[in-house]
Every structure is written in C-alpha cells, then in structure tokens.
Amino acid sequence: MQKLGDSPIHADVLICILRALPTFEALFATIRVSKALYTAYNHHRNEVLNAVAFNHVGPALPLALQLARHNEHTPTEDYMMVLSSDESLNYWDFQVTIEDICHLVNHANVVAEWEDLYSFRKKDIRRKTSQLTVLQSWRFQKALYRLMLYSRLFPADKTAYAITKNGSVSVTTMLERECLLRKEFLSDCFNNELNQLREVTYFVMEIIKWVDNVDSSDMIASNKEFMDIALSVGPATILECFQNLGFEPLTETINRLCSDTTPEFFEDDTSRPLLSGYLLDFISSVIQARDADSSQHIPIPILDIGPSMQELYPRCSQCSSSSPFHLWGETTWDYLSLSSQVLGTYLFPSLTTFLKGELRNNPVEVKHVEALLVKTPFKEIYQDIHTKNLKLSQWHDRSDDYWICSRCLTNFMKDHLHLWVIMKRKEANDQIANDCWYGYNCRTQVHKLGHAQQLNHLCEPTR
Template identity: 30%
Template sequence: MTMGSYNGLPLDDDILDRIMTFCPTFGTLQSTILVSKAFHRVFQAHPKSINRSVAYNIVGPALPQALRVVRYPYDGYTSDGDPSTMAEVCPEDHDPSVITAEEKETLQENSRVVAVLEDIYSLTNKDRTSKTSVLTSEESWRFRRAMYRIMLYCHLFPGNRYSKEEIDPSDEELVDKIRKQRISILSDYPTDDLRELHSAVKFLCNIFDSVTNAQSNVTEALLSTGPSGVLRAWQHRSYHVLEDDIDLMFFEDDEEIPIFIKSTARTTPARVVLPPGGLKLYTAANWDRFPIILTNLLKNNLKLNQTVAQPFYAATAHLVNSDALGPFLGDLFALKIHTAPAFDDWEKTDSYCFMCFTKFLEEHLWIWFLEERTKGGWTSPEDCWYGWNCRTQVHKPSHAETKNHLCIPKKGDPA
C-alpha cells in the first residue's frame, strides 16, 4: 500500500480507490480525480474497476442489461443479419471492459428514464400515495432489468426501420421473417424472465392506452419507441410528441401492423414484477392525472352558461395536461362552504374514488372561480334567484350577462 500525502491526503491507495468507487455519478468521479494527484494516480492504476463500480452505483444490479443497450450496434452484428447471433456478439455478462465516455453519458440518461418509469410503475401499481418508488430492491431489479431488455429490443427493431410503403401485410414471407427475428431475440431469455418482460410491456401498454384512447393498433406501434418514448408520451400526455420517432401514417388504418411488438398483455395477466394495480383511488400523489375536463365540472347549468364557462376555461387552461393540476386541486380543500357539509371532514391526505372526488370538485370549483373573479376586480351583478340551477342562463345570453349565477339558488331546488 502506498501512502499518499499530496494535498493533505495521507491515505492508503486502497482507501482512495474505495472512496472513488462510492461516487454516485461519473461527474462526481471526475471531480474527485481532479482533487489531487493521489486520486488521479490511483484511478490511472484501476480505471476499469472504478468506472465499473460507479456505473453500478448509477444503474444498479441491472448493469449487464444496461451495458448491452449502450453497446448496440455491436461489431460483427447488423440489423439485416441473423438476430440470433446477437446473444453471442454481446452477451449479458459482467465483463469488466472499459466503459467509454459516450457509453457513460448514455448509461446515465437511460438510467434516468428507467428510474422515472419505476416511480410511475410504483405509483400506479403499488402505492398510489407516493410519487417516488417504494419497490423493494428485488422488485426494482426485476423492473429495471425488464426495461433495459425492452430498450435493447426496440434498438434492434426500431419503429422507423420500415416505412408504411415497405410493409405489405399480405407478404407472408416478409412477415414471417420479421416474426422469426423477434422470436429469436426473446428466445434467449428463460421463461421467468419472459414473464417479467410481459409484465413490463403490460405497464407500457397501459401508459400508451391512456394517451391514445386505447386504439390497439396505435399502442402496438408506439411500443417500438421503447421506454424513452413511453416516458415522453406520459410527460406530454400525448403520443404526437413521438412523430419524429415513428411514421404516424401507420395509425390511419385499423388493420394490425405486423412489424411491431405484439403484446398479449391485454388478455393474459402478468404478476411477476408486481400484481397489477392502478389509479383506482385518487390522492395528492396522482391528482395531476385526474382524467376529466374541469369545465365539465362546473356546478349544474353553469357549464352551459358561456359567460361563465369561457372565462372559467381561460382561468384553468394552464392546468390542462400539467403537473400544476395536482396542487390546484389540493388548494380546493381549503374552501369550506355550507352548501357542501358532506365534505367538511375531507382531508387532502386521504384517498378518494373517481365518483366521490368528481362530486367534491363539482361542489367546490364554482366557489373557487367566484373568489378568483372577485380578486381580479370583477363586480358581480345582481344574483339570479335560481343561481346555478337557472335554465334561462343557458338559452338567453342577455340574462346570463346581467345576472350572477355563481351563487346559491334562493328559489327552486337548490340540490
């Protein structure tokens, strides 16, 4: 053991080596190496093992699968060749080969994508109250391993590999070749691992279904964009963000498209990573995904009164498909109105079903809007006796404009 003393570091070389192996990112490792000549010297002596340790800190135990992704395309393998040779060219192993600067960058980006997807998976399948993953270490490893394998699959068979003009579903020879290529890749995994992949694909399907209105041909095609495509669609709440990654012309027809992943996840349950769950109850962690148009939740006939609905839509437009929706809905719990005593004991830390939470919003959005307009300088005209229940406000613009309907009915049925 050599004692380092430069820059006040009287530490053994093996301790300096150990310190570097605990770096959480490659950027941190680089900064550590620049701290002193002692760190630099030790790193130069053991670059493979130190880089490998930091890569493991970033990716976790799914590192073999993650490295397999970043090292595609491989020497000796082409997408036009026999895919069954891919396993031999770049097997899933723990080979301590040098990790290049480009591979480090891609490893970190792919790890970010997989980590965010794990958070979403945990939220939608395990604990709907936590926006960060609560998967066990075993569950997390299974999930991440499956994600990296799907990434690899989608690198091998990208959605832009063929154009619509090149694919003829009646060309049985071409379709059979494509299917055999895919089968040869999947056949490399043991049965239990295939079940994990199936569970992961089901999860990805569910995300795409939520942004495509469950058009099966669209979902199957979009899966070819892989986990990164799924994450972008989730974040933008639309699949149109992927138009540069895949030919959207494929989606114009209802016929099945033979070149994409064919998921059986819709008919066969997968309980490998976790039992299926979902956003069946709503909490502060998933309010931003509440699937309803706020304008439709205006009280009774207010939604049909354009003098109310239009400015309400303008006031809430920034909440559409936005993470800002969650905090906004949480603030409604601070509104206590005597017309809705059933909600007096509601707390935003609790869980609510879709129907109940919808009713809560109907009872509170109108009063929020009234307060918001008043704060903005709006002067309320005389209240209509029938308030939000008024039918005249729907078909008589002059009445809608000259009377205030954001109020409790004084006549008629207030319910």
C-alpha cells in the same frame, strides 16, 4: 508523515473510496481533486469503472451493457448471429469502457424514471420515488432493459413504418424471417423473465393510453395497431411522450426511423405486418412452445405483494372506499394540473360540465368559467375551496393524509365550483349582476341569452 498516495495502504484506501462512488459524475469529480486520487484511478481503471457502473446501474448491468453497445446501424440478423456464436462472450465483454459510460448513464436515467413511475402507480402512491425492494427493482429493470433492446432490434427493417398499400412476397418473406429472430431473442429468457417482461409491457401500454387520453388525440381508437407502433419506438420515447403530454416525440422518432412515412401515418389503418402483435404475441408463443409443464408454471410477478399489503393502501377520506391508484392527494394533484396545449393548465375532464344545475348550458357563465380554468391549476382551485371558507359542511376537512377518490372528487367539484368562480370574480372586482331568484337551477338562462347576461346564476336558488 508520508505524502498522500505514497504508501500502499494509502492506495488501497483511495481505491476503496473510488469503488464506493455512486455515479460516474461523482467519480470524475473525485479524481480531479488530487493527483493521488487520479493516479490510483489510472492504476486500477478497469476495477473502478466496473464497480461504479454496478453502483450506478445495479445488478441489471449485463443487460445495460448489451443495450449500450448495440449499434443501431448493425443489421439485426448480424447482431443475433454474434449473440448465438462462440464469440459472444468476447463481443459482450463485461469490462466497462469509457465509451460505454455515456450510453449507460442515459439508459439508466430512463430506467430509473420508469421505475419511479411504476412504483408510484403500482406500489405506493404516497411517494414519487421508487419504493421497490432490491429484488423487485432488479426484476423490473431487467424487463425494461429487455424491452428497450427489443425495440432497438425490431422491426429489423425500419421501412415497416411506411404505409404499404400492396402486400408482396418480399413482405411475407421478411415477416417470416423476423418472426424467427424475435422468438430467438425471447427464447434466451426464462418463463419468469418473459412474464415479467409482459407485465412491464402492459404497464408501458397503460402509460400510452393515459397520454392518448390527455392528448385527446384518440390515436388508439383511430388506429388498431397504434399501441404496437408506440411500443416499437421504445420506452425512452414513450417516457418523453408522457412528460410532454402528447405524441409529438413518437411522430418525430418514426419520421427519423423511416423517412417514407406520411402526414397521414396514424390516420391510415392499413395493416403493418411487421408491427402487428409486436411483442405480446411473441412472448405467449415462446412460452406455449416450451415443455408441457410450462402450463403449470406459476409466474413470479415483479411485485411480490401479499394480501397484507392491501392494508397499506390509503382510503378515500370521504367515502372510505379503497381504490388504489385512483385516489387524489398530495402526490397526485399534479396529474390534475398538468400543462397541455389542448387542455390549458387543467386536466380534470371538462370541469365546466361539473357546474351545478343548468349552469353548464349557460353560454355566458360557461365563458366566465372557462376563462378562469385555463389559467388556474386544478390544485389551486381545490386548495382555495378548502382555505377560503368555501367548503360545505358535509365535506371533511383536509388532513396530512387526506385522500379523495375520483367519484367523490367529481361530486365535490359539482358542489363547489360555482362558489369558487363567483369568489374569483369578486376578487378581481368584476361587475356582477344581481342574483337570479332561481340561481343555478334557472331554466331560462339556457334559452334566453338576454336573461343569462342580465342576471347572475352562480348562486344558490331562493325559489
């Protein structure tokens, strides 16, 4: 029997194994297993690296390589000149190198997380991992890689992030030059690709708005160009903001890009010409500048979902309304239970306002409720109501495919939150005063502190 690796057939088999590995981590672990595998890899290094790169990144690999090889210290104009020159094929050689791998992997991880989020919010909220088809995934990844590269290249002059009080000729000249570079970059894309880039950009903007709502910073309302500023730092930073539930990563990135920014950066609404209309305006401009038939062009969306797909969306178990991506269930509860420095551990807006009757205006009871809400995830509150015999009969029991819309969830909390609070106080052996005859409808609890302190109003009215 021949020693492993001595036969040409052995080598062919080993190369097939290496080429089929899904990630670089798996590749480098495998070639350490034996000398035969390491030798086979060394003899066919380029072939194996390209195959594993395609397995890991997917068909968007050419764009991923462009992003991986972009040097942030290279002036944008030089970069665009190389791409448009005869040397571009040599410059963007599609042979994957060892130096490319770290960047490829990091960017691919960001793209994969964005794809999971996009699929979850736009296609199937029952699953948190991507349910996109191969074609849908390819469209999405191409668009996101382009957005990532665009945010690397523009604004070409990072001093655009500084607050400039006075306009100048240099700024005007810079803006004209940059407009041409942006249009040149986008002109390399077909109309369908531009429309898919616009679609992904709108999705990223949805996430920015969501973070702004969670962070309670009202950045979008206070600065008309905040959305463009956020887009310009790129999807990786925005994803980090989403994961951290705040814009600290955004601020840190801008400070790194431009040391001349000030603490009042977002509060100052001075116009920033190089950031205003950052991407969407240029996409529209490029499409409109093309031949007249482009107006008749029917764009192909990332998700080619027909009307029959609507049947796959879950419905509210209580009112049967179909409200895709605004339903709460097993895969979405955590959105109501995220940890936030501003909101504690609950995210459902101002839960104390959902207290019955006049309870929301009772300073004593509100204090008790807020103390519980800060340390209790919303998911736990909801489960307690269902599992500890607090649920009122008019509400349906939970099942494996139970979903509830925001409107019904609000009404559910109004009906049960006071019951849950009194249960938690009893479990903690808190001293509870006698019930007020008028319960949560008592008006005296609002304007007489002594009455609010002496009686329990977390109860049903008996009068």
